[in-house]
Amino acid sequence: MRFLSRFLLTLGALSLLFVGAAQFVDPRGDFGGRTFPRVTLDSRMEKMRLFEAYAAAGNIGGLILGSSRSMKIDPKELEPWLGARFFNFSVDSARAEDYLAIYRWARRHGGHFRYLIIGLDVEALHDDDVRDPRLQDNYNLVAELRNDPRGPRVPDKAVETLRQYRGVFTATYVADMARSVDRYLRPTAHAAPATDFAADGLVHYRRLEQERAAKAFDLERQILDSLPEYANRFRGMQDLSPTRRASLEQVIREARADGTTVKVWLTTLHPLTVRYLDQRTSYAAMLSRTRTYLGALRSLYGIDVYDYSEPQRFGGSLTAWYDGAHFDEVNARLVVAGLAGPSHDAGRP
Amino acid sequence: MVFNSNVFLFAFLPVVFASFWLSRTKQQRYLLLTVAGYVFYGYWDWRFCFLLLFSSLVSFLAALLIQRSTRPASRRTWMTLSIAVDLALLGFFKYYNFFASSLHTVIPSVAPPLLDIVLPIGISFYTFHTISYIVDVTTGRITATSNLFEYLTYVSLFSQLVAGPIVRFREIEDDLEHIDARPREDFMARGLGFFVVGLIKKAVIADSIATYLDPLLASYGTLTTAGAWIAALGYTFQLYYDFSGYSDMAVGLGYLFGLHIPKNFDAPYRALNLRDFWRRWHISLSSWLRDYLYIPLGGSRLGAARTNVNLMVTMLLGGLWHGANWTFIVWGAYHGVLLIVDRALDPTLAKLPGLLRRLITFVLVVFSWVLFRSTSLDMAGHWAARMLGIGTGSQSAPTALVVLVAMCFIAVNIVPETWDIRFGTRYRWAPIYAIGLFLAYLFVNGRNSVFLYYQF
Numbered sequence: 080m081r082f083l084s085r086f087l088l089t090l091g092a093l094s095l096l097f098v099g100a101a102q103f104v105d106p107r108g109d110f111g112g113r114t115f116p117r118v119t120l121d122s123r124m125e126k127m128r129l130f131e132a133y134a135a136a137g138n139i140g141g142l143i144l145g146s147s148r149s150m151k152i153d154p155k156e157l158e159p160w161l162g163a164r165f166f167n168f169s170v171d172s173a174r175a176e177d178y179l180a181i182y183r184w185a186r187r188h189g190g191h192f193r194y195l196i197i198g199l200d201v202e203a204l205h206d207d208d209v210r211d212p213r214l215q216d217n218y219n220l221v222a223e224l225r226n227d228p229r230g231p232r233v234p235d236k237a238v239e240t241l242r243q244y245r246g247v248f249t250a251t252y253v254a255d256m257a258r259s260v261d262r263y264l265r266p267t268a269h270a271a272p273a274t275d276f277a278a279d280g281l282v283h284y285r286r287l288e289q290e291r292a293a294k295a296f297d298l299e300r301q302i303l304d305s306l307p308e309y310a311n312r313f314r315g316m317q318d319l320s321p322t323r324r325a326s327l328e329q330v331i332r333e334a335r336a337d338g339t340t341v342k343v344w345l346t347t348l349h350p351l352t353v354r355y356l357d358q359r360t361s362y363a364a365m366l367s368r369t370r371t372y373l374g375a376l377r378s379l380y381g382i383d384v385y386d387y388s389e390p391q392r393f394g395g396s397l398t399a400w401y402d403g404a405h406f407d408e409v410n411a412r413l414v415v416a417g418l419a420g421p422s423h424d425a426g427r428p
Numbered sequence: 429m430v431f432n433s434n435v436f437l438f439a440f441l442p443v444v445f446a447s448f449w450l451s452r453t454k455q456q457r458y459l460l461l462t463v464a465g466y467v468f469y470g471y472w473d474w475r476f477c478f479l480l481l482f483s484s485l486v487s488f489l490a491a492l493l494i495q496r497s498t499r500p501a502s503r504r505t506w507m508t509l510s511i512a513v514d515l516a517l518l519g520f521f522k523y524y525n526f527f528a529s530s531l532h533t534v535i536p537s538v539a540p541p542l543l544d545i546v547l548p549i550g551i552s553f554y555t556f557h558t559i560s561y562i563v564d565v566t567t568g569r570i571t572a573t574s575n576l577f578e579y580l581t582y583v584s585l586f587s588q589l590v591a592g593p594i595v596r597f598r599e600i601e602d603d604l605e606h607i608d609a610r611p612r613e614d615f616m617a618r619g620l621g622f623f624v625v626g627l628i629k630k631a632v633i634a635d636s637i638a639t640y641l642d643p644l645l646a647s648y649g650t651l652t653t654a655g656a657w658i659a660a661l662g663y664t665f666q667l668y669y670d671f672s673g674y675s676d677m678a679v680g681l682g683y684l685f686g687l688h689i690p691k692n693f694d695a696p697y698r699a700l701n702l703r704d705f706w707r708r709w710h711i712s713l714s715s716w717l718r719d720y721l722y723i724p725l726g727g728s729r730l731g732a733a734r735t736n737v738n739l740m741v742t743m744l745l746g747g748l749w750h751g752a753n754w755t756f757i758v759w760g761a762y763h764g765v766l767l768i769v770d771r772a773l774d775p776t777l778a779k780l781p782g783l784l785r786r787l788i789t790f791v792l793v794v795f796s797w798v799l800f801r802s803t804s805l806d807m808a809g810h811w812a813a814r815m816l817g818i819g820t821g822s823q824s825a826p827t828a829l830v831v832l833v834a835m836c837f838i839a840v841n842i843v844p845e846t847w848d849i850r851f852g853t854r855y856r857w858a859p860i861y862a863i864g865l866f867l868a869y870l871f872v873n874g875r876n877s878v879f880l881y882y883q884f
Contacts, residue, residue: 080611080613080616081613081855082613082616082617082620082853082854082855082857082858083616083858085855085858085859086620086858086859086861086862087862089858089859089862089863090862090865090866093862093863093866094866097866245434245873246873248869248870248873249870249871249873250870250871252870253870307643307646307647310646310647311643311646359647
């Protein structure tokens with residue numbers, strides 16, 4: 080068994096060395112490393128950090144939830160309309176359970192909200208009921224879904240730590256380590272990070288903004304590139320998930336019990352994306368069901384709902400977009416103006 | 429459970445491996461491997477363990493009855509009954525809905541009810557294991573074992589349970605009889621070598637191709653001619669590296685437990701003709717079909733016309749074995765026709781230069797994989813039409829896929845097959861295997877990928 084012993088010893092030593100290197104370089108900011116630059120962003124983790132800092136600087140009176148499609152809703156634009164200091168807690172690929180987990184976590188960390196604005200994607204109610212891995216790996220948020228008043232438990236932390244270390248053993252992590260080291264060694268040779276967040280959670284698409292400024296931005300290409308990903312999101316969606324509807328309604332109930340005004344808006348897709356999805360997926364049927372469902376929620380809970388699933392519903396532009404699903408600040412401003420008013424025809428056929 | 433999952437690599441395999449070598453007697457090891465096989469299988473859906481056990485018990489008892497029968501007629505009766513049970517299970521779970529809906533299509537007035545049936549994973553493989561065992565006992569090639577756990581170990585051996593290779597009892601009988609042997613250093617080294625190479629083939633090559641290929645094929649209707657060719661070539665290599673990777677891992681796992689699992693691939697894309705291809709691709713299936721179907725049908729002994737019929741029947745059933753879909757039946761028919769043509773034109777084709785014959789064979793095989801990968805004949809028709817320049821499309825293949833396809837084309841033609849690698853068995857080689865496993869794992873981790881042949 081000498082062969083096997085040596086094999087296992089080498090494997091163990093290699094793994095330890097690798098973990099040490101990963102922790103030192105820390106390209107994703109998982110271990111609190113400061114030496115090398117971060118090259119990727121976990122929006123859930125990042126916004127939790129930002130929220131705590133933002134809450135420490137003053138009371139947060141309004142919370143914006145949603146996916147990346149809501150990230151351009153500018154808290155500062157909402158403030159004059161609704162008279163509250165907002166934080167945009169939209170996170171990538173948010174599903175209904177993300178809203179619930181984030182709302183509870185934000186409440187626990189000092190938020191007393193007068194307003195809760197939820198940008199609801201149709202696929203946030205996908206009946207696959209599969210949690211996003213970035214939520215699943217976030218023990219603080221997962222603990223909120225159990226509604227455990229003591230917060231995360233020791234086993235959760237242990238599991239999370241193990242997951243964190245297991246997560247470094249991937250080819251993409253190695254690539255991120257290499258990019259991080261490269262950026263450290265040649266800081267001037269790299270473009271700005273693709274995305275970052277302001278202190279209030281507002282997203283900035285740095286690279287795309289630079290391309291726009293340089294008149295090198297090709298919207299049509301961006302839309303075409305994003306289409307397959309969006310078709311993939313609706314793959315297998317047959318109905319609105321009862322579990323996810325329950326999560327959404329739970330957020331609404333808890334917010335209403337806190338005396339919070341809840342506004343839910345159906346997020347927007349570019350018409351080209353809608354056409355692509357209509358040809359390949361159940362999007363049209365799912366959108367129709369979501370509209371009906373939102374109408375029922377309005378009647379049941381007295382919330383404001385807004386159907387902004389198409390730009391023309393808020394007078395939006397077809398060119399003020401970054402790709403087939405993410406509009407820019409021009410359209411975002413129009414949505415904000417709409418959200419300041421009463422419900423806008425969701426649930427009405 | 430799949431070989432490239434964390435639960436297999438970090439829990440199942442270490443526990444079973446350590447328990448196996450810590451146990452001493454044959455019976456302990458049979459029992460351990462049987463339990464391990466059922467845990468491995470039941471991890472997917474425990475209910476189907478009963479089906480596996482039932483199928484195993486029927487063939488085990490039938491083999492003992494055959495062994496004890498002195499009259500050929502009664503031996504044949506027991507054999508027929510046992511095979512009928514196996515085929516009935518396979519037929520019900522795998523083909524009932526297909527035949528019911530096909531019947532309704534042909535005769536609209538007949539509408540058999542469609543059932544909500546889940547296809548038990550690996551049923552096609554373990555059914556072939558039990559059938560080969562029964563036939564071999566009946567024909568006297570092997571003696572039926574009276575040790576139930578030895579037989580259960582054979583059928584439920586986790587290394588080849590769900591996707592082959594289709595191992596015949598006689599091929600590992602000797603190893604099973606000596607399962608209480610002490611561990612051998614060279615087996616460990618070879619086992620790790622095969623396993624690591626298989627994992628690299630699957631995780632690094634096949635899964636990387638799939639990353640680009642699956643989105644491309646999601647909109648196959650818009651492919652350009654070049655895009656359609658790259659997609660077909662991409663699948664050609666994905667399937668090879670996926671399945672031969674799986675087979676290598678199975679062989680490696682066999683070695684780790686002191687068992688010789690037979691070769692399943694032998695550089696198939698270097699075949700000179702279709703017959704040669706089938707001697708190199710999924711060898712355990714093609715030889716099974718030859719020995720238990722083609723030869724009993726008469727093989728090539730009954731004249732040219734009957735040989736052609738036998739070839740066609742064998743390939744059609746071989747196609748159907750892969751799945752209850754018309755695409756597989758047409759795929760089988762395509763190979764049947766090509767094998768017949770190949771036999772007829774062999775004297776002429778043999779005069780062509782070797783490289784040209786290889787290329788022709790390769791292109792014919794690539795077209796067959798279009799049928800194999802397509803989810804419907806409509807998809808296969810569109811895809812193949814685009815390859816032939818019929819119709820227009822705008823979707824080209826991503827550059828990364830083109831590069832991968834080019835690299836794979838070179839690799840399948842010049843890189844040695846895993847069985848041709850002389851794995852170093854001295855302990856100084858151990859770090860090399862460890863580094864290989866470590867690098868392969870970087871591609872495994874975080875991906876939720878199953879083997880393509882699990883669906884069959």
